[in-house]
Amino acid sequence: MEHGALVDQFDALEGVRAWLAEHGWDGDGEVEGVRERLLEARAALRDALEGRGSDRLNAVLDHGAWRPRMRGGEPYEEVVVDETAWWPGWVAAAGFVRMMGERAERVRKCANPQCVLWFLDVSKNGSRRWCSMEACGNRAKVGRFHQRNRSTGGPSA
């Protein structure tokens, strides 16, 4: 949400680049291909989160695996994907599955009915309701949103 309107950061390649940079991806030159796969991974995650089954998610997950490794006596996991362009989308999908195994009850849809985002609640008491305070929480605090929330009955997923 930006100024009360839905914005898709993945619409423009610049948005994709910014998102990738935020998530530590420094690959370049193939952002178009990465974007395509990110969109597929995102659609697959939405299907899984919103009750449309996990076939699509599993199809995304087929493109990679975690490979256990050791370095200097320390275990770690390496991401192996069948195409480099799958890396960010696969990591997002695989991270989601891991998260569902660890704290599924903390994975929640933003309480703003106009917002499409889901988030992992890492707050101590587990009472977080918004994807972000800036985008959705503050609007709710203003009060206008509460009325709208009641009249639409909240998230319909």
Ligand SMILES: [Zn+2]
């Ligand atoms: Zn939100």
